[in-house]
Amino acid sequence: SYELTQPPSVSVSPGQSASITCSGDRLEDKFVSWYQQKPGQSPIVVIYQDSKRPSGIPERFSGSYSGNTASLTISGTQAMDEADYYCQAWDSSTAIFGGGTKLTVL
C-alpha cells in the first residue's frame, strides 16, 4: 500500500523558518495537502494542491516540491505554530495521510 513518510519531529527557534518534508513514490505526480493539528483540536487545512493557501491561513505558510518530496515551509515561525502537521495525497481513489510531524518551537 502507498505510504507518505514524514520526520517524526522538527524543532525551530521563534522567528526562524521551519521546513517539514513528506516523501512518497512518484509523489511529484500527485497533489499534496497539509493539515495542522494543535493539541486537543481538530485538524485544519493550511495548504492544498501543493501550494494553495486557504483564506485565513497566514502567508508565512507555503508549500513546495523537490523531486518526490513535498515540503511545508513556515517562515518566521511563531509559538502559535507549534502543532502536529500531516501531509495528505490521493493514491488512486484512497486518501493517504503521512504519519505526522510534531513541530516544536523552542
Next chain:
Amino acid sequence: QVQLQESGPGLVKPSETLSLTCSVSGDSINNYYWNWIRQPPGKGLEWIGYIYYSGSTNYNPSLESRVTISLDTSKNQFSLKMNSVSAEDTAVYHCARGGDRMAVAGRYQPAWFDPWGQGTLVTVSS
C-alpha cells in the same frame, strides 16, 4: 460558518456495529464530499471514506468490507456504520467536508478536507 458535529455511542462491544452521525450546520449537504476520518489515541490520521452529495461512495480498501456511509439530506446529516469492530477500531472519529473537485487517476476527488468536526472518541471494549 459551516460546522460539523459528530454524535453516537462512545463505547461499543467487540464484534458489534459502530454507528455515528455527523450533523452539518451553516451549509447544505447538497454539495461537496462528506468524509469520515479517524485517529487512534496518540496516533496519526486514517481516512475511512466519503459520500458525495450525489450519493456515490468511496471507501478505504482496508476498511471497505466493514464500512457504510450514508446521507440524510432531509436532516442535513450523514452517517457511518462499521461492523465487526475490534479494539483496533478504538479512535477519535472525525467527520469532515471535502471540496474543490480535482481529477485523480480518472476520477474526481476533493482537494481539501475542511472543516472537521471536533471528533468523538469511540472505545471498543467489552
